[in-house]
Amino acid sequence: MTALRQLEFPDAAPLELVSVGDWWRFAVSCLVRSDAEFGQSSADAGQDALFLVLGALDLPLDSFDQMHGFALTNSERKHVFNALRKRVLDRVPTAYVLGFAEQMGLRFLVDERVLIPRSYIGELLAGGLHDCINDPASIASVLDLCTGSGCLAILAANAFPDADVTAVDISADALDVARENVALHGLDDVVSLHQGDLFAPLGKARFDLIISNPPYVTAESMAMLPQEFRHEPELALAAGDDGNDILRRMLQEAKAHLTPDGILLVDMGHNRDLVEAAFPRLPFMWLATESGDAGVFMLHARDLP
Known part of the structure; x- marks a missing residue:
């Protein structure tokens, strides 16, 4: 059982997470606490969280600086939350969660x-x-x-x-x-x-x-x-x-x-x-x-x- 399971991953998207930046920070924390492994198109928790959050929102993967302060809609929050849940609890690599990877x-x-x-x-x-x-x-x-x-x-x-x-x-x-x-x-x-x-x-x-x-x-x-x-x-x-x-x-x-x-x-x-x-x-x-x-x-x- 991972540390994150012991801490009871929330059953629904936390209401206090509003912006792209909020969700990135939460995703990084979840990945670190769950002892997630990397190396499958991302090198560390920060990169993996960027890939997951921006990818789930269909935003360019290099757009965080422009997008980090923007608020998510309710449907977007649910979508990012479900993607993160699958990543940290089922240990599915982010590329498979999203259905794509980027190279060059x-x-x-x-x-x-x-x-x-x-x-x-x-x-x-x-x-x-x-x-x-x-x-x-x-x-x-x-x-x-x-x-x-x-x-x-x-x-x-x-x-x-x-x-x-x-x-x-x-x-x-x-x-x-x-x-x-x-x-x-x-x-x-x-x-x-x-x-x-x-x-x-x-x-x-x-x-x-x-x-x-x-x-x-x-x-x-x-x-x-x-x-x-x-x-x-x-x-x-x-x-x-x-x-x-x-x-x-x-x-x-x-x-x-x-x-x-x-x-x-x-x-x-x-x-x-x-x-x-x-x-x-x-x-x-x-x-x-x-x-x-x-x-x-x-x-x-x-x-x-």
Whole structure:
């Protein structure tokens, strides 16, 4: 039982909470007292509360400074209250409560069929991959493996507007969500979606750039996942004892699907040490972002076995 349950979360929206700022403060307090976990599109209680309150009110997520003093209507208060109740008592991640997440300023529809977007590859794509690619116009084809919601495929289509983008996922449910997102962003003619296990549905196709945020959670970490993370599909998280089960297969097959000057870009989260231990002969280049040292590595096609 959480601390918040012991304190008896109110049965109705407190009347003394009037403004957007009031609700943000209350949400922060609730998240902290309930020992909520973060890391699924928000880093801490303050960010999560902003996302929840502004998102529930259909306000831009960067509008708090302008909106914090505005009063909520009765129906808005009830809506924010119900969203917060679901977040702190049922431990549902905010993105699932709201039905969307934002990455690099773009909105993506999400639910429990897909991982909540949070890969650092998104930030690298928004920056044009300057550390990896001298001429973005040279990228004519991009593959997003384990696409989930389709967010990285869509960000890649924006980063390389002249490229054809292919996205693959083993989950038909995930591809249903990706299809909605591709349509939402008007990219049906640019992003093609395929169901299958890694490269299996692609034949002999080759790509200038392959990106992936594959499952990489170790068995030990899976056993200790906080409740919020258990709402995400296990298929998108679990990757064996050392977190490299999917990566091993990807590295074995990737060279056959890259052009001679092609690049492989993979987000392995906090598993850098595990990756380097498993593949000591590969010359991984680990890329940093403005948000910090990301767990994203780059390999050239010529470096792959």
